[in-house]
Amino acid sequence: MSRRRWLALLVAGAASALLAAPAGAQSAIDIMKRRRELQRVHDEEERQILRLVSKSGATKERRVTRWILSGANDLDKILVRFQAPRDVENTALLTWEGKDGNDDQWLYLPSVKKPKRIAASGKKNRFMGTDFAYEDLRSEALAVHTYALVGSEVIDGADCWIVDAKPATERQAADSGYSHRKLWIRKDGYVTVKREFYDRHDRLEKVETHRKLVNVGGTTWRSNEVEMSDVQNGTRTVVIVESRAIDRGLRDEFFSEAELVR
Amino acid sequence: MTRAAAVGLALLLGASVAAAEEPLRLAELGLKGQAVFKSFSHFSDAASDDQTFVDLALLQLEWRRRFDHWGAAKIIAEARADDFGYTRGLHFQIPETEPRRSYLSLKEATLSAQRGPLEVTVGKQIFAWGTADAYNPTDRLNPYDYLDPLDNEKIGVWSAAVRLSAPRVNLVVVAVPFFTPSRLPLEHSRWTPTVPSTFVAVVDHPERPEQDASATQWAARLKGTLAGWDLSLSYYEGFEHTPVFRGSTMALAPGVVLPRLSPVFTRERVAGADFSTTVGRFELHGEAVARLVEANGRNDRFQAIVGFNYTLDVNHRFLDQMLFVVEYARETVLRHHHGSDILDSDRVPLVGARLANNAFRDAVVGRIQAKVSEDTVLKLSGIADLGGTPSHYIQFKAAHRITDALHVEAGLDFLTGRPETFWGRWGDNDRFFAVVRYLF
Numbered sequence: 001m002s003r004r005r006w007l008a009l010l011v012a013g014a015a016s017a018l019l020a021a022p023a024g025a026q027s028a029i030d031i032m033k034r035r036r037e038l039q040r041v042h043d044e045e046e047r048q049i050l051r052l053v054s055k056s057g058a059t060k061e062r063r064v065t066r067w068i069l070s071g072a073n074d075l076d077k078i079l080v081r082f083q084a085p086r087d088v089e090n091t092a093l094l095t096w097e098g099k100d101g102n103d104d105q106w107l108y109l110p111s112v113k114k115p116k117r118i119a120a121s122g123k124k125n126r127f128m129g130t131d132f133a134y135e136d137l138r139s140e141a142l143a144v145h146t147y148a149l150v151g152s153e154v155i156d157g158a159d160c161w162i163v164d165a166k167p168a169t170e171r172q173a174a175d176s177g178y179s180h181r182k183l184w185i186r187k188d189g190y191v192t193v194k195r196e197f198y199d200r201h202d203r204l205e206k207v208e209t210h211r212k213l214v215n216v217g218g219t220t221w222r223s224n225e226v227e228m229s230d231v232q233n234g235t236r237t238v239v240i241v242e243s244r245a246i247d248r249g250l251r252d253e254f255f256s257e258a259e260l261v262r
Numbered sequence: 263m264t265r266a267a268a269v270g271l272a273l274l275l276g277a278s279v280a281a282a283e284e285p286l287r288l289a290e291l292g293l294k295g296q297a298v299f300k301s302f303s304h305f306s307d308a309a310s311d312d313q314t315f316v317d318l319a320l321l322q323l324e325w326r327r328r329f330d331h332w333g334a335a336k337i338i339a340e341a342r343a344d345d346f347g348y349t350r351g352l353h354f355q356i357p358e359t360e361p362r363r364s365y366l367s368l369k370e371a372t373l374s375a376q377r378g379p380l381e382v383t384v385g386k387q388i389f390a391w392g393t394a395d396a397y398n399p400t401d402r403l404n405p406y407d408y409l410d411p412l413d414n415e416k417i418g419v420w421s422a423a424v425r426l427s428a429p430r431v432n433l434v435v436v437a438v439p440f441f442t443p444s445r446l447p448l449e450h451s452r453w454t455p456t457v458p459s460t461f462v463a464v465v466d467h468p469e470r471p472e473q474d475a476s477a478t479q480w481a482a483r484l485k486g487t488l489a490g491w492d493l494s495l496s497y498y499e500g501f502e503h504t505p506v507f508r509g510s511t512m513a514l515a516p517g518v519v520l521p522r523l524s525p526v527f528t529r530e531r532v533a534g535a536d537f538s539t540t541v542g543r544f545e546l547h548g549e550a551v552a553r554l555v556e557a558n559g560r561n562d563r564f565q566a567i568v569g570f571n572y573t574l575d576v577n578h579r580f581l582d583q584m585l586f587v588v589e590y591a592r593e594t595v596l597r598h599h600h601g602s603d604i605l606d607s608d609r610v611p612l613v614g615a616r617l618a619n620n621a622f623r624d625a626v627v628g629r630i631q632a633k634v635s636e637d638t639v640l641k642l643s644g645i646a647d648l649g650g651t652p653s654h655y656i657q658f659k660a661a662h663r664i665t666d667a668l669h670v671e672a673g674l675d676f677l678t679g680r681p682e683t684f685w686g687r688w689g690d691n692d693r694f695f696a697v698v699r700y701l702f
Contacts, residue, residue: 060666085666085667085701086294086296086666086667086701086702087663087666087667087669087701089294098490102490104487104490112390113388113389113390114390114391114392116393116538116545117393117492117538117539117540117545117547118540118545118571118573119540119541119542119543119544119545119571119572119573124575125575125577125583128636129636252429253379253427253428253429255429256427256428256429256430256432257427257432257485258381258425258427258432262334
């Protein structure tokens with residue numbers, strides 16, 4: 001190889017290294033913090049269809065409305081109300097996330113006509129027969145995980161960081177059903193497009209794929225379709241977002257018993 | 263109505279619902295509902311009733327509408343039929359005092375208006391207060407339909423309720439202008455206890471309170487959430503909905519005097535409190551009331567119930583989750599009203615607890631629930647009345663969701679104890695039951 005060619009390669013390599021530096025120099029926790037900064041909103045309302053697909057391919061549908069109010073320290077208030085089918089219609093779950101996983105949680109069953117405080121269902125338990133565990137539906141709790149950047153991969157044409165998340169506290173390790181998770185985060189917009197969940201024996205348990213990304217204002221992106229596949233059981237749940245409202249000014253009062261029992 | 267007619271009505275209801283799905287969908291009219299068929303098969307005749315099979319059909323239609331920014335309306339109407347006589351005639355009463363159900367009735371009908379944290383609801387309402395599972399001593403506003411005491415349900419009351427809400431606290435004040443008694447087992451029913459032939463007495467018709475301002479009942483509940491605890495204070499001023507017996511004598515002829523029992527309703531003031539919290543996988547709860555007699559009562563009483571729920575995640579292929587509920591209920595007399603002519607209902611000579619209206623004077627309650635899958639649940643529940651000679655009620659139930667719209671339940675009820683005990687008085691009423699429910 002000629003000297004000039006070596007020089008050209010050296011210059012090209014240096015240039016590409018310089019261009020990649022602003023992103024590549026970030027640590028995993030920096031990426032996670034930046035992601036949170038760009039994607040977090042004050043409040044959010046989503047009408048969703050949950051399509052539960054069994055191993056044999058049989059499907060069931062649930063319709064829910066989900067309201068979220070972002071709080072300090074990643075502690076949100078969440079109200080989920082079932083709209084269909086009829087047998088669970090108006091069943092509602094109100095969660096006030098608490099420090100160290102000490103959530104306040106109330107379940108309203110229309111047949112009982114009163115809200116009942118429930119012991120926060122094991123975070124690893126599945127939510128209403130879906131493939132989502134309760135912990136999968138929570139905001140990413142940065143304070144109780146350690147993050148490591150383990151690579152990059154192109155997904156659907158978009159370059160993504162692969163971040164590995166592990167429980168950082170004994171309490172989190174005990175409460176979680178996962179030994180670790182891998183998150184694929186797009187470098188161009190800090191949007192999570194894929195997650196892999198590994199069980200306590202370090203075997204791949206579930207894969208979550210985000211599709212139909214839409215910009216919902218400013219730097220904030222959401223996916224209009226999410227599929228969670230349980231690769232061990234062969235079941236999957238597809239969440240289709242029918243409508244969404246961001247930052248419409250939901251107040252703390254909305255996340256109360258009065259709204260839960262309505 | 264014959265059993266065949268009740269079954270026929272149930273089939274007709276189901277067929278009409280199915281037919282209504284196409285081309286006209288009831289949901290498009292804002293109507294939803296359910297068709298329910300229940301069948302009870304008793305294992306033996308009872309002294310007062312030799313009908314061992316009882317079938318019931320229910321069609322419930324529900325209409326709800328939310329009005330943007332200011333309120334909501336709800337109507338739940340019912341059509342019923344059965345082959346025992348629980349239901350007879352068409353009657354619309356305010357308040358409901360008929361001893362039987364009407365073929366057509368309104369279960370609930372409410373109109374709510376909301377402005378900021380204040381909400382006012384008027385109409386026929388059902389309230390549910392308290393934190394315990396088995397029974398709620400703080401929950402005093404609604405009477406019950408006890409035509410079948412094991413398959414009881416609340417009766418709505420015409421009332422006005424004002425609710426003031428904040429994120430961590432809410433206050434509800436309710437006024438009920440009319441008194442509605444609980445519906446008691448019919449005279450010829452197997453649920454009306456027979457008394458020994460050696461016990462002879464004249465029993466009057468119930469003396470209900472006058473339907474004027476003096477019959478008004480009201481209640482308030484202040485509930486708050488603090489550091490992981492739900493805490494409530496409540497107050498009720500009104501009537502007990504099941505009667506007690508005023509004892510007197512009646513001279514039928516010179517030298518012939520019989521005991522006379524007059525059912526009357528106790529007017530009382532009830533101050534209560536309840537709590538609920540969680541510790542790990544345990545949910546702990548309790549409630550207590552002081553029931554102070556104003557009229558037609560024998561004793562001021564303290565009633566309390568405490569217990570826990572514990573959920574165990576099994577996550578096995580054939581067993582998803584187990585739920586355990588254990589509660590203990592206790593009643594203590596705070597003060598005797600000397601000179602009261604009200605009988606101590608479970609201590610009438612020869613009768614024992616056959617006339618008692620409280621199963622929770624000294625009782626242990628338990629429930630084990632096995633969630634086999636999202637669609638199948640098995641339950642074993644029991645109440646042991648330990649006051650005096652023990653008696654028990656045990657129920658085994660299996661519930662399965664065939665589809666989201668079609669649910670079935672089946673189970674067994676067992677009642678044990680001596681005839682003069684609370685549950686033992688219904689010792690001939692062990693039975694099998696089955697319920698089919700179609701939701702639309």
